[in-house]
């Protein structure tokens with residue numbers, strides 16, 4: 001190797017190795033920030049303005065589905081309020097989002113008796129032909145049973161009456177149910193709503209097609225109706241239903257990411273971005289999912305500003321748009337900001353419950369240093385830990401570019417999905433005290449990160 005190229009390679013290596021300041025360790029973090037963290041915590045816990053703002057956003061604009069005017073009006077409102085709060089760089093950043101329209105969905109049992117079945121078209125689904133589809137039903141408990149009974153599926157409407165184990169398991173039937181049913185020759189498919197409980201509620205969500213597989217309409221029905229159809233079939237009766245859905249995908253339409261900055265005192269060009277997604281499904285008003293995530297990040301900046309704490313780096317509150325059926329907000333943000341320096345991206349999109357962990361994906365050495373936050377977090381909730389593995393759908397594109405990611409986990413593994421994508425995701429189901437605890441955890445983790453000395457620098 002020539003000397004010149006060795007020097008070049010060595011310089012590149014130096015640039016890419018994080019520079020750590022001497023004496024910075026987890027004890028330093030605790031000793032330096034415990035008192036400030038207490039001040040932040042006390043202020044957040046004594047302030048109801050975040051919950052009030054979340055409820056105002058949900059109540060005033062209703063659901064904020066991508067492609068709706070309500071979504072854009074809520075974003076314009078947020079930008080105006082951010083300006084009133086006195087933040088810098090308030091921006092409505094243009095994002096083209098998918099424009100799927102639900103239309104009307106009806107489903108009727110024709111045989112063995114007439115009865116209405118509530119149905120929710122799933123996001124991206126095609127509609128039925130005019131006049132709907134009338135067909136016999138084949139109820140299955142899972143994909144394995146569909147495979148075993150595929151000879152019986154041809155020309156039928158497949159109904160997935162699945163057991164709930166967890167969201168990741170259940171959501172496969174929402175996501176891939178149409179493709180699997182079409183491969184078996186079905187003319188449409190319906191899945192039990194992706195929620196651990198029923199109460200006769202429909203839950204929406206996005207589904208998927210594959211280019212090589214015939215597209216069939218795909219909807220969600222209630223847990224009760226899925227089990228009702230299964231009981232009929234178990235008694236040797238073949239239910240017959242008529243399904244009518246007028247959903248369609250229109251051309252992409254304009255929406256926005258919204259953000260504002262609390263400028264850093266020493267490194268204003270270095271950004272710690274935090275937030276959630278502004279859009280939600282068209283039931284309820286998206287209080288947990290994810291107005292709370294958006295408002296939480298905003299509240300962190302607001303409280304720091306009000307008590308006069310300015311971190312070294314800039315903290316940016318971001319409302320990413322279109323997480324639910326496109327991730328265009330996260331993708332557009334990464335595309336438009338890839339040349340800005342981001343030291344961290346943080347997302348809160350796990351429902352407002354008792355906080356359990358701050359997850360971090362990034363440099364191993366920084367993770368060890370950040371462990372100093374853990375005893376501070378335990379003062380918010382005794383179970384809280386800092387653990388490896390943070391991320392989120394909206395921050396995923398930035399993380400792919402190499403930016404460390406962080407997120408808040410909460411206790412609501414099952415309870416969250418009572419509300420998630422359903423009509424009961426409303427402000428009254430967000431506990432104000434737990435919301436403040438979540439905000440406090442986010443504030444402490446992100447503020448400390450944004451204020452750390454030089455060692456976060458990779459240049």
Ligand SMILES: [Zn+2]
Nearest residue numbers: 289290323349
């Ligand atoms: Zn969400």
